[in-house]
Amino acid sequence: MKLIYDNSGVAAVVVPAPKFLAQLTGTDEEKLIHIANKDLPTGTPYEITDEDLSDRTFRDAWEYVAGSNEKTSADLSLDDQLKYNHITQEEYDAS
Amino acid sequence: MSTIKSSDEHLTLNADGSSKDIKFQANGVEKASISSAGAFTSTTIDATKLTGDLPAISGASLTGVADATKLPLAGGTLTGDLLIDKSANNARLTLGGGYVGQIKFENNPVVTNWMVTSQYVKSNAFEIIPSTAVGGDTFTTPVLQITSDGRGLSQFTAKCWVKMDGGGTANFYDSHNASSITDNGVGQYQVNFSNNMANDDYCAVAHAHAGAGTNDTNIFEMPEAGRATSNISGHMMSALNTATTFSQAADGLVDIVIFGD
Numbered sequence: 001m002k003l004i005y006d007n008s009g010v011a012a013v014v015v016p017a018p019k020f021l022a023q024l025t026g027t028d029e030e031k032l033i034h035i036a037n038k039d040l041p042t043g044t045p046y047e048i049t050d051e052d053l054s055d056r057t058f059r060d061a062w063e064y065v066a067g068s069n070e071k072t073s074a075d076l077s078l079d080d081q082l083k084y085n086h087i088t089q090e091e092y093d094a095s
Numbered sequence: 096m097s098t099i100k101s102s103d104e105h106l107t108l109n110a111d112g113s114s115k116d117i118k119f120q121a122n123g124v125e126k127a128s129i130s131s132a133g134a135f136t137s138t139t140i141d142a143t144k145l146t147g148d149l150p151a152i153s154g155a156s157l158t159g160v161a162d163a164t165k166l167p168l169a170g171g172t173l174t175g176d177l178l179i180d181k182s183a184n185n186a187r188l189t190l191g192g193g194y195v196g197q198i199k200f201e202n203n204p205v206v207t208n209w210m211v212t213s214q215y216v217k218s219n220a221f222e223i224i225p226s227t228a229v230g231g232d233t234f235t236t237p238v239l240q241i242t243s244d245g246r247g248l249s250q251f252t253a254k255c256w257v258k259m260d261g262g263g264t265a266n267f268y269d270s271h272n273a274s275s276i277t278d279n280g281v282g283q284y285q286v287n288f289s290n291n292m293a294n295d296d297y298c299a300v301a302h303a304h305a306g307a308g309t310n311d312t313n314i315f316e317m318p319e320a321g322r323a324t325s326n327i328s329g330h331m332m333s334a335l336n337t338a339t340t341f342s343q344a345a346d347g348l349v350d351i352v353i354f355g356d
Contacts (some may be wrong), residue, residue, distance in 0.1 A: 010279065013264070013278040014276070014277045015264060015265050015266055015285075016274065017267050017275055017289075018267060019267075019269075019270060019272055019273075020270075020275070023244065030096045031127055035274060035275055039275050039277070039325075039326070040145075052264070053145075054264045060280040060281050064278075083291070085324075086291055086325070
């Protein structure tokens with residue numbers, strides 16, 4: 001499964017690293033949501049898809065169109081922000 | 096010499112009255128007594144005359160009973176080797192029940208001391224730390240941390256490495272400290288780090304390969320400045336078939352290795 005979202009008019013495709021996925025718990029969808037929250041800017045609309053996107057014909061012309069399952073990336077928890085070095089220990093302690 | 100004795104019967108010394116003791120004196124000085132409660136007190140007891148086993152009494156106040164062949168629970172100095180029987184498969188040295196275990200290597204005073212420790216600076220890491228001063232006992236900055244999720248943090252360990260294929264659906268052959276690839280278009284990729292870099296002054300080295308011939312030149316162009324701490328992005332550029340100009344390439348193999356803080 002992958003994430004797709006609009007990146008300045010072109011559809012971006014986010015492919016998880018298998019080793020990172022293996023560290024996560026939960027369903028496949030929960031893991032993809034976690035990656036979206038971690039790797040997409042907060043507030044980015046996206047969708048999780050398992051469509052075959054290997055045909056890259058006119059790749060730069062691909063556009064993201066919102067579907068019925070669109071989600072929006074959210075902030076990680078403070079614990080995860082500390083875990084992924086998004087904030088320092090001092091910032092964590094002050095929160 | 097005077098003797099108090101009985102003849103084939105009990106000898107009774109009786110201090111009559113409440114709380115009256117039986118006292119023994121020598122040259123007018125009391126040397127021993129038996130209190131009305133039955134407690135025997137003596138100025139000295141000749142230990143060489145004692146035989147038999149001690150009863151279960153508290154030895155908390157005993158002095159002068161140290162065993163030079165055994166270390167005390169705290170403060171002793173082991174002068175020989177510490178040998179742990181390795182014939183047992185589970186032989187191990189366990190340090191501390193608290194949250195920090197430490198081994199300090201105190202060397203000749205004219206060189207740096209070292210500490211090998213867990214969770215001293217970083218909460219989930221095994222750490223190697225030199226003393227801040229020669230012969231010192233202050234340890235602040237690790238030169239190597241190994242985290243519980245398998246990362247080695249130092250100036251000489253790769254913070255991230257990736258072998259990926261940008262063709263078809265972009266995918267990883269293998270990776271370390273990378274959470275995902277963002278495919279932004281033809282030859283445009285972004286590798287998202289699992290754990291952010293400490294700053295954007297990291298060293299990123301990349302190799303790219305596209306084209307089937309031996310006369311192709313490919314590069315993976317990364318930003319000179321303004322890099323993100325959460326990812327590294329770049330463009331794959333190719334000059335195929337001895338071409339002299341580069342163009343944003345068809346998609347291919349990219350290797351990236353990153354060192355930094």
